Amino acid sequence: MSAASPAARRGAATRVVLYAILLVFAVIYLMPLYVMLTTSFKTLEEIHQGNMLALPGEWTLAPWREAWGSACIGLECNGVHGYFFNSIKIVIPAVLISGLLGAFNGYVLTKWKFRGHKIVFGLILFSCFIPFQIILLPMARVLGILHLANSTGGLVLVHIVYGIGFTTLFFRNFYASFPDELVRAAQLDGAGFFTIFFRILLPASVPIIVVTIIWQFTNVWNDFLFGVSFASGDSAPITVALNNLVNSSTGVKAYNVNMAAAMVAAVPTLIVYILAGKYFLRGLMSGSVKG
Amino acid sequence: MSFLHINNVHKRFGETHVLKGVDIAIEQGDFLVLVGPSGCGKSTLLNMIAGLDSISEGELLLDGRCINDVHPSRRDIAMVFQSYALYPSMTVAGNIGFGLEMRKVPRKERREAVDRVAKLLQIENLLDRKPGQLSGGQRQRVAMGRALVRDPQLFLFDEPLSNLDAKLRVDMRSEIKQLHQRLKTTIVYVTHDQVEAMTLATRIAVMRAGELQQLGTPHEVYDDPNNLFVAGFMGSPSMNLVKARIVEHDGVLVAQVATGDTTLALPIVRDREALSDWCGRDVILGLRPEAITDPASANHRDGNIHEAELPVDLIEPTGADLYVVTTLGDASVNARMRPGTPLRPGERTRFAFDVSRMVVFDPESERRIRDEQMIDSALEETA
Numbered sequence A: 001m002s003a004a005s006p007a008a009r010r011g012a013a014t015r016v017v018l019y020a021i022l023l024v025f026a027v028i029y030l031m032p033l034y035v036m037l038t039t040s041f042k043t044l045e046e047i048h049q050g051n052m053l054a055l056p057g058e059w060t061l062a063p064w065r066e067a068w069g070s071a072c073i074g075l076e077c078n079g080v081h082g083y084f085f086n087s088i089k090i091v092i093p094a095v096l097i098s099g100l101l102g103a104f105n106g107y108v109l110t111k112w113k114f115r116g117h118k119i120v121f122g123l124i125l126f127s128c129f130i131p132f133q134i135i136l137l138p139m140a141r142v143l144g145i146l147h148l149a150n151s152t153g154g155l156v157l158v159h160i161v162y163g164i165g166f167t168t169l170f171f172r173n174f175y176a177s178f179p180d181e182l183v184r185a186a187q188l189d190g191a192g193f194f195t196i197f198f199r200i201l202l203p204a205s206v207p208i209i210v211v212t213i214i215w216q217f218t219n220v221w222n223d224f225l226f227g228v229s230f231a232s233g234d235s236a237p238i239t240v241a242l243n244n245l246v247n248s249s250t251g252v253k254a255y256n257v258n259m260a261a262a263m264v265a266a267v268p269t270l271i272v273y274i275l276a277g278k279y280f281l282r283g284l285m286s287g288s289v290k291g
Numbered sequence B: 001m002s003f004l005h006i007n008n009v010h011k012r013f014g015e016t017h018v019l020k021g022v023d024i025a026i027e028q029g030d031f032l033v034l035v036g037p038s039g040c041g042k043s044t045l046l047n048m049i050a051g052l053d054s055i056s057e058g059e060l061l062l063d064g065r066c067i068n069d070v071h072p073s074r075r076d077i078a079m080v081f082q083s084y085a086l087y088p089s090m091t092v093a094g095n096i097g098f099g100l101e102m103r104k105v106p107r108k109e110r111r112e113a114v115d116r117v118a119k120l121l122q123i124e125n126l127l128d129r130k131p132g133q134l135s136g137g138q139r140q141r142v143a144m145g146r147a148l149v150r151d152p153q154l155f156l157f158d159e160p161l162s163n164l165d166a167k168l169r170v171d172m173r174s175e176i177k178q179l180h181q182r183l184k185t186t187i188v189y190v191t192h193d194q195v196e197a198m199t200l201a202t203r204i205a206v207m208r209a210g211e212l213q214q215l216g217t218p219h220e221v222y223d224d225p226n227n228l229f230v231a232g233f234m235g236s237p238s239m240n241l242v243k244a245r246i247v248e249h250d251g252v253l254v255a256q257v258a259t260g261d262t263t264l265a266l267p268i269v270r271d272r273e274a275l276s277d278w279c280g281r282d283v284i285l286g287l288r289p290e291a292i293t294d295p296a297s298a299n300h301r302d303g304n305i306h307e308a309e310l311p312v313d314l315i316e317p318t319g320a321d322l323y324v325v326t327t328l329g330d331a332s333v334n335a336r337m338r339p340g341t342p343l344r345p346g347e348r349t350r351f352a353f354d355v356s357r358m359v360v361f362d363p364e365s366e367r368r369i370r371d372e373q374m375i376d377s378a379l380e381e382t383a
């Protein structure tokens, strides 16, 4: 290494500076998470001593237990766990159904083109650009007519409808580069519309399925506006419950409990990223066609 | 009644007229090879036969039945695609067996059929792999296997060997030929490769810009081309095309070619009747390189050899042959001589022209000038 050229040394120096800057940003970005985590394991007295960045002097799980099972939200003191399961009940059907519908739309829009397919896709795409706030009132009215107001079912419907635009966009763009010849070959082999979709296209769609799941899961799980507008009381999702928890604590603010509840609300999206990211593989299409 | 009858078929993509009335009829067991320049509509025609593209106009008959509106899955046709189109998420065995599975063949029978085809194509050890884990040649075999496993009425092959290396290509070519001889299934095959076309075909269809130029046996297309395009397209190195004038010389019809200092007079033996009307007019002569040789390798038996001394411009040894380039009129002409013939550029040597193989074209319409009877007796003998 003694004979390293000046150019190589300059390259190394640049790299050190670059990594230093990146490190600073990473620390800034992770700081809130660190504070949340440490605070959630501290006792209230320790928090009141005021050193936010210190590690807990005495680790305690009590704030987590309280947040999960006995913290008061509004008038009831059962913690956030009921709302956590509400969110689960909303997110699973909403992600699966909107994803499947988006995949179907993408399949039809690319492989079974019909007259006007571009206009239809344009309209679906347009729904991605409609802000949440605009549809609140009409949606409330529709849910009322369907007798789905203030229910998790209603919220599932809202998320499916709102998600289809994005899922269709993802799958359409993915299937646009999926070779038509595979569909043609399958047709010659005697496969029909649904068989081609479920046996040929869907198994080759893992990367875009993962993208869709991450996107939809995060959006639906983190949604607050729809939740607070269309599902109140017992059917509220965890984001709404978290808000209520923070607002309804009287007297001393139990920061540790609030932080623990916030962590509970954040953990599922983290898990989805960690699990799904593993399957975020490229090159699944390799080998189907020449080149 | 022919087995596959493509009856005046047209294809339009919006404004573009891709196929302009193609007429092809072949018999059961025929091996039809479609050739033509890129973009002339070969794949389009194949897709229409398979039912993957609609027919704008005309009729498609398979075994006497009109299949214009029959769904691809009910046509009993198997196709090997230009890109192999293997299902990426299925194993090789799954790929090959998929067509049978869709046709509700029981699992055990399916397994046996897949094994049989895998053995035939020597891919038994690859059955559990995914297409992504295969080499180009192996993928190509799987694509073939997927078609072969089905025993259809008709096979369609779209340039199946185009991505293989030279050696594998030759191997696969002879395998396909053997396969056809064994199975005797009718095949329509697209290729850009001259040798593939000549060796595999029982019928060759030469296409150009959506129009059929000639349909015939490889021998007919090669030695008896309909027009200048077919003459120039088939064969490698291609046919020599030389400007000439037909004159009558001492009562004998000859084609006169000006070659710098002298004039070469090649006697007309083929299509004499038709050419007698062309006295005093300009034509284009077509002579295959193998019809111009050194005098010793020429076939003197029929007295159709005409010798002339010409300058040697260039020599190109290929190993098996020695191509000698000379000039006739204003065109470079390739002659095929025995390898080892001692020649050097700049020398003059004697060339032997086999005039029985000479074909003549109308320079304006580019059509062949030929006698009425379809089969030339002289040609039959040389065959």
Ligand SMILES: Nc1ncnc2c1ncn2[C@@H]1O[C@H](COP(=O)(O)OP(=O)(O)OP(=O)(O)O)[C@@H](O)[C@H]1O
Residues within 6 Å of the ligand: B013, B016, B018, B037, B038, B039, B040, B041, B042, B043, B044, B045
């Ligand atoms: N969907 C389409 N829309 C418009 N034009 C098309 C379409 N498909 C093919 N064509 C045109 O039709 C013509 C014939 O195409 P085709 O694929 O049949 O050519 P080919 O003879 O198979 O060529 P190659 O030897 O390169 O494979 C081309 O000029 C092509 O541009």
Ligand SMILES: [Mg+2]
Residues within 6 Å of the ligand: B042, B043, B044, B082, B158
């Ligand atoms: Mg093609």
